[in-house]
Amino acid sequence: xxxxxxxxxxxxxxxxxxxxxTANLGNAPPTLDDVRAWIPPQGRTSHVTxxxxxxxxxxxxxxxxQPKDGTGGGDTTTTPIIFAKETFDLIAVxxxxxxxxxxxxxxxxxxxxxDDDEGTTQELEDDKEDDVVDDDEEDDxxxxxxxxxxxxxxxxxxxxxxxxxxxxxxxxxxxxxxxxxxxxxxxxxxxxxxxxxxxxxxxxRGQMRFVVFCxxxxxxxxxxxxxxxxxxxxxxxxxxxxxIVLSLTYRGTTRLSFLSAHLAxxxxxxxxxxxxxxxxEILNGAKNHAYYDVALSSHHLFVLGDLNFRTRFAVHRxxxxxxxxxxxxxxxxxxxxxxxTNDDDKEPPSSVDRALALVEQQDYKKLYxxxxxxxxxxxxxxLLVDFxxxxxxxxxxxxxxxxxxxxxxxxxxxxxxxxxxxxxANKQYLKPLAYEPCxxxxxxxxxxxxxxxxxxxxxxxxxxxxxxxxPGSYRIAFSQMACRxxxxxxxxxxxxxxxxxTWEFVDVLATDREHKNLLMRWTxxxxxxxxxxxxxxxxxNPTFTGEELELSINGPVPAEALxxxxxxxxxxxxxxxxxxxxxxNFRDLVGGDQVRYNKHNRATIQYTDKPLLHNGKYSGxxxxxxxxxxxxxxxxxxxxxxxxxxxxxxxKLMCRKQ
Numbered sequence: 001x002x003x004x005x006x007x008x009x010x011x012x013x014x015x016x017x018x019x020x021x022t023a024n025l026g027n028a029p030p031t032l033d034d035v036r037a038w039i040p041p042q043g044r045t046s047h048v049t050x051x052x053x054x055x056x057x058x059x060x061x062x063x064x065x066q067p068k069d070g071t072g073g074g075d076t077t078t079t080p081i082i083f084a085k086e087t088f089d090l091i092a093v094x095x096x097x098x099x100x101x102x103x104x105x106x107x108x109x110x111x112x113x114x115d116d117d118e119g120t121t122q123e124l125e126d127d128k129e130d131d132v133v134d135d136d137e138e139d140d141x142x143x144x145x146x147x148x149x150x151x152x153x154x155x156x157x158x159x160x161x162x163x164x165x166x167x168x169x170x171x172x173x174x175x176x177x178x179x180x181x182x183x184x185x186x187x188x189x190x191x192x193x194x195x196x197x198x199x200x201x202x203x204x205r206g207q208m209r210f211v212v213f214c215x216x217x218x219x220x221x222x223x224x225x226x227x228x229x230x231x232x233x234x235x236x237x238x239x240x241x242x243x244i245v246l247s248l249t250y251r252g253t254t255r256l257s258f259l260s261a262h263l264a265x266x267x268x269x270x271x272x273x274x275x276x277x278x279x280x281e282i283l284n285g286a287k288n289h290a291y292y293d294v295a296l297s298s299h300h301l302f303v304l305g306d307l308n309f310r311t312r313f314a315v316h317r318x319x320x321x322x323x324x325x326x327x328x329x330x331x332x333x334x335x336x337x338x339x340x341t342n343d344d345d346k347e348p349p350s351s352v353d354r355a356l357a358l359v360e361q362q363d364y365k366k367l368y369x370x371x372x373x374x375x376x377x378x379x380x381x382x383l384l385v386d387f388x389x390x391x392x393x394x395x396x397x398x399x400x401x402x403x404x405x406x407x408x409x410x411x412x413x414x415x416x417x418x419x420x421x422x423x424x425a426n427k428q429y430l431k432p433l434a435y436e437p438c439x440x441x442x443x444x445x446x447x448x449x450x451x452x453x454x455x456x457x458x459x460x461x462x463x464x465x466x467x468x469x470x471p472g473s474y475r476i477a478f479s480q481m482a483c484r485x486x487x488x489x490x491x492x493x494x495x496x497x498x499x500x501x502t503w504e505f506v507d508v509l510a511t512d513r514e515h516k517n518l519l520m521r522w523t524x525x526x527x528x529x530x531x532x533x534x535x536x537x538x539x540x541n542p543t544f545t546g547e548e549l550e551l552s553i554n555g556p557v558p559a560e561a562l563x564x565x566x567x568x569x570x571x572x573x574x575x576x577x578x579x580x581x582x583x584x585n586f587r588d589l590v591g592g593d594q595v596r597y598n599k600h601n602r603a604t605i606q607y608t609d610k611p612l613l614h615n616g617k618y619s620g621x622x623x624x625x626x627x628x629x630x631x632x633x634x635x636x637x638x639x640x641x642x643x644x645x646x647x648x649x650x651x652k653l654m655c656r657k658q
Contacts, residue, residue, distance in 0.1 A: 015431075015454040016250060017045065017083065018090040020420050022260065023441070023448035024306040027097045027207070028402065029181070030443050035188045037440035038448040042194045043091060043215070045083035048434045048452050051390070054082050082433060088452070090222075091197070091213040093189070094244070094260030096306045097444075098209045099181045185209065203244050205229045210244040210260040224249040230285035232264070232278040243282035243305070245294055253458040253505065253560040257298040259283070261305040267312070267351075267413065272373055275308055276383045276617075283615040291502070291566065293615050295384075295423055296583045299560065300430055300455055303384065303421045306446065309374035310415040311367065311396065313351045351413045359395050359406070359414055368392045372416055381618035385611065389421040390435040390451070397437050397447040404442045420451045425562060425585050429456040458505075461559035465587075469556040473635040474590045476551045477627045478565070481533065482543040484609065486620040489569045489577050490538075496570040497542050497579060498535035499622075501549055506561035506586060509638045511550040535570035540620075553586065554634045561586035565622060567612060580612035580619035590628055601630040 023030075023038055040047035058081075182204060190197075193213060200222055202211040214222060224247070231242040243261035250256055261282060264274035283293040295301050358367045368391055369375060377383045395406040396414035408414050418437075424430040434452035441448050481499055489495045501510070510531045531549045536542040553561075565582040589595075589605070597603045605628070609621040 013084045019088045021093040021450040022304040024096040024446035026444035027100045028443045034441045038438045043087040050082045095209040096262040201225045203227045228286040230282045245286040251459045255299045257294045257301040259303045263308045280615045299425045311371045355414045384616045387421045387423045392416045418449045458560035465556040472555045473631045475629040479548040480625040482623045486540045494538040500532040500566045502564045504562045509552040557587045580614040603628045
């Protein structure tokens with residue numbers, strides 16, 4: 001995974017330039033100025049700050065192009081520019097807690113302090129800030145949750161349930177979708193983007209909203225729009241948490257997908273595990289393919305939203321509690337809660353102090369790499385495996401006061417809860433250009449985030465390949481296949497695995513070989529179209545001795561061609577289940593950097609313990625030997641008829657829209 005990011009070649013005018021943004025509105029209506037601080041007016045790329053690495057790269061190239069005689073005025077027209085277009089081609093924005101009209105404010109019992117003082121100015125400001133139900137408090141109103149890392153030793157009551165508190169009574173109502181709120185948001189976005197943009201797709205689910213805009217002049221370039229939702233709230237029905245997944249095809253060959261999510265809140269190991277499970281549920285429940293989740297079946301996928309992953313420190317119980325914060329450029333003095341104690345919903349003050357100290361020192365690198373839950377989880381393979389994200393070289397986006405700038409509330413540890421990640425079937429053709437928060441967004445307790453990216457379309461790449469590569473064909477044989485540590489899907493604690501090869505966006509000829517086992521001649525995994533091995537009974541570590549699967553493909557191989565080495569669980573009386581898969585870009589397989597052909601035009605690739613994926617997590621490994629034979633002549637048996645048949649089968653396999 002590219003944690004710090006890598007400097008990419010600036011994009012060209014043939015690339016698809018897109019803006020991805022996420023904002024938790026905090027159940028408060030944003031102003032027009034707020035939206036302008038987040039979404040570039042008229043969709044102009046000049047309103048977005050490029051990555052510092054790209055600015056340095058551009059400056060170095062400009063210096064190299066200056067005349068050596070020092071006279072200046074050299075021709076710099078060849079210097080690549082960071083944004084090749086004045087406006088974005090596509091703008092995708094996800095919003096969470098995006099309703100407010102039905103909100104009930106928190107009600108607190110007055111403090112019995114023996115006087116009628118109306119309170120200090122600071123106290124009144126804090127009360128106004130607390131009138132809006134925040135993310136963690138909303139979860140408390142709808143779900144019974146614990147926090148194992150934050151016990152309140154001074155109070156035996158569980159203050160995760162406000163109705164049980166003895167000194168403060170808090171009542172909240174989960175906010176339901178409201179057409180007035182949706183119309184207000186749509187009007188603000190339309191006003192900021194102007195007349196040249198139009199909504200391509202939009203979806204609301206509970207308090208979540210996702211909308212994609214494109215310019216009027218490229219509207220017809222986007223087809224096959226598919227939108228699905230998955231709730232992960234209470235009983236997997238409540239829509240206060242969950243995800244919206246949108247997929248579309250750009251110019252017929254590039255499949256783009258977006259997963260906008262709002263995951264479980266709170267600090268602590270159980271809540272971290274709940275967030276990982278939320279992503280698993282969303283990827284599995286909102287997939288638009290018969291087998292593969294959107295992370296595997298897309299050429300490019302963006303995951304965005306209030307993912308709620310927190311800053312975590314080792315907790316030392318004997319550390320001094322501090323509830324008064326010193327005023328600084330990043331913090332303000334904020335009074336403690338009315339009950340004067342830290343309930344289970346609040347992080348240990350020591351964690352708050354440590355995070356604020358790193359923020360004041362602007363040591364974001366340490367805060368991000370050493371204490372961010374999300375980065376640690378990806379490294380362990382617990383979620384979003386093979387995803388990239390740029391580092392957060394800026395202050396945490398949560399939990400801030402509802403005003404401009406980064407000023408934090410002391411009841412929460414400052415955290416990078418709002419994130420954008422991406423996965424690409426061919427990483428070199430997705431180039432990050434910008435990644436930044438929006439500090440002038442003043443009405444929420446989160447700061448929105450936005451990222452800019454350039455994607456080279458598959459149609460452009462394939463056209464280049466056909467101009468530079470001679471025609472030919474490839475025969476690809478898979479042998480010596482073995483899997484380890486597969487998931488147990490049967491009630492016996494084992495599985496009955498077999499390996500199956502599938503593909504998309506390419507004409508492929510598979511060797512038609514009859515299985516000795518009659519049960520495997522026709523399985524629920526899509527008839528004999530897909531070549532497959534025999535299944536092995538009751539094992540999680542199968543070795544497919546003597547098995548070989550063979551494919552043939554003509555070249556130049558198109559950029560969009562995808563191959564899936566898939567492990568299935570055989571079931572006699574029900575549909576076979578997907579266990580995991582290894583996605584491969586066909587071009588990388590036959591012509592990548594690791595391929596070395598000998599004088600006989602043959603090459604061998606050895607995959608050893610290659611990770612298998614399912615719903616963004618590691619699900620075992622596979623070892624396989626791949627022998628490739630290249631020919632200078634196309635295979636006449638591979639033609640458009642093969643693709644026509646494949647397309648018909650894929651249509652049957654694809655799930656229908658919800």
